[in-house]
Amino acid sequence: MLHSKTERFAVPSSSEFADDAEMFELAPVSLWLEDYSGLKALFERWRAEGVISLRDYLLEDATRVEACSSQIRVIKVNRRTLSLFEADDLSHLVGNLDRIFRNDMLKAHIDELVQLWEGRAEFFSNTVNYTLSGRRLDIQLKGSVLPGHEGRWDRVLIAIEDVTEREAARRQLSTSETYARGLFEHSPVSLWVEDFSAVKQLLDDVRWQGISDFRVFTDVHPEFVSRCMSEIRVIDVNRHTLELFSSPDKQTLLMRLGDVFRDEMREHFREQLIDLWNGKIFQQREVVNYSLSGDELHLHLQFSVLPGYEKDWSLVQVALTDITARKRAEAYLEYLGKHDVLTKLYNRTFYVDELNRLERKGPFPVTVVIIDLNGLKAANDQLGHAAGDALLRRAGEVLSKAVDKPSYAARIGGDEFALLMPGTDERDAKVVMDGIENLLEVNNQFYTGLPLSFAMGAATSRPGERLEAIVKRADLLMYEAKRAHYAAASAPR
Incomplete structure (x- = not known):
């Protein structure tokens, strides 16, 4: 894990991920969240140019190792990392990476790069780093491409254990x-x-x-x-x-x-x-x-x-x-890769992956329910985003109780949700949608203020039909229901 001194870094929004950031921050091992997408693009270019043995290619010219390092971007590190390497903050750490990662770890870094080149989602090494005061650190490093990011390598978790005393x-x-x-x-x-x-x-x-x-x-x-x-x-x-x-x-x-x-x-x-x-x-x-x-x-x-x-x-x-x-930190970061933090439902990445899996493996028929939260924009405009967020959390409460595995509920857009229900037909979908209406009624009785309301459309796969077409059918039916909802709301009484 070598980096160039001039690389950029970014800090995610602290307000949205406060709880998650606390777990990351308080982990007793050094954790680094990094973006390897530039390295992946570089690898793809070298493969296109005919590179077969990455190890031989890097050993021929050390500047190629530096080229790899310059493509790795530090997103954030935890508190233990700053104390271990004696850095004041993230910018102080990133600005002095050339003092931390020296030639001592060249061979280990090449080994890490080769493991990634060979298609592994995890890589290991035992190497040497240095603190900013120059103290030697024997470390044990493990890196893992987080689930959902295998295609881009844009989220890689690095865990560094200080094994100086043991070594x-x-x-x-x-x-x-x-x-x-x-x-x-x-x-x-x-x-x-x-x-x-x-x-x-x-x-x-x-x-x-x-x-x-x-x-x-x-x-x-x-x-x-x-x-x-x-x-x-x-x-x-x-x-x-x-x-x-x-x-x-x-x-x-x-x-x-x-x-x-x-x-x-x-x-x-x-x-x-x-x-x-x-x-x-x-x-x-x-x-x-x-x-x-x-x-x-x-x-x-x-x-x-x-x-x-x-x-x-x-x-x-x-x-x-x-x-x-x-x-535990890895498991929680994996959870974040698949879930929407606000509603606690699965996120769009998981939804797309699960849709592709069902396309290949079933079981069929597959029913898709597309759901839109009525009135979210009005709530945000008139009462502020806190009111809108409250509606979204309530939507998550309802939909999380609406289905059980192997069915899934996911938030796929700002006010849009989806249910994926393998092995279910139109009658099963009707039962689920009736259950959601009952849950909405109970939810609205429990919470004061804005009523929670959904527009829903369901479609079930036909033999040989692509799931993409089912989603479109369900989406059209949802929009019909949404138009009917607003038409009824605006009709004179």
Whole structure:
């Protein structure tokens, strides 16, 4: 993640996304929201010019790496980022990126670019950055193109974890056993020392039986995975492990490992076994464990058979970094990519994607209901946008209760909404629309002030009909209903 010093940056509206920005701001890991659309355009141009191996192309000329970096735009960073890199504010940070990202990270940045070039939506690297005062930072970087933005790469979430202390500890472990023990105990990362020798024996026994496809074997014999888990012997854990898993002491933790490693962990461990079967004795993956208090922990796991123990796996180190806050931040940003913040309904991006999915896969028939909120412009003009926003929120309340999965309600325009209802016909649509009218009546009884009113049009797919045509039919029917509504409102009484 290199950037040019002169790149521009933008800050989104704080009033509309105040709650969301607070979660982003308070995340305990460094988060960067960036725009990679310029980089994507550059990649497309290079492909058109015949570039096949991006790595070779970049290594031929370092200025090409700088060209890539200059296309990356920082949108915003959180509070932890400013404190980590010792910056006063976003402009201070962006104006000094050339001091943060130096040649030390050139190889790692090329690796990141190659991962994107190869079509991955996520990329990883371990590299070095610097604070504005010149202090070295060993970091672990993970980038992810946010859902809904895969076509443009205009929203990329970067999470940076400061692993300086851990990396320094690793570099100095060999200097002194006493010093190494102190580093182990006081490491800010959860460290486990384990004995996998019984697991290796079990794998060797299966191999001697002539098994060649271990994945198929574990599909047929899931109990083998459970047995391997039960054969792991934990030798030691450090203090941070006890804190992370809410354990008063080592004995309590070791007696309750079944509460720690459960549910999703079994599938993660199966993948770990498959990698070991294939000779991969250093592994990294994200896993889910649980503290003794029942809290779900998202962890970055690094597994390594220690040097000198490759033949029997009797000494293994596992390092667990807590990434729960980052995962929650990613999940919330993913939510924002699919939802309208004001109404809490799905947004137009999700609506378009779901419409395309239904076009390909059904189930048919598909019914589309197009809905327009009556009177929004008048409310905004006469009473102000706060009154209009209140109507929109009420519309979201009604439509969120109108349908259940696999049907969806989405806000697709300023005052326009849509219901996508796969596997439903005209009778189902009539039931839903009658239900909406009932919900409107209840809503108007609950809220004082402006009445909530919809104009609705529904259309159901015919065999061979494109969904685009259905939407147009529903849209025309909605406009007929809207004209009738205003005609009735203006008629003399």
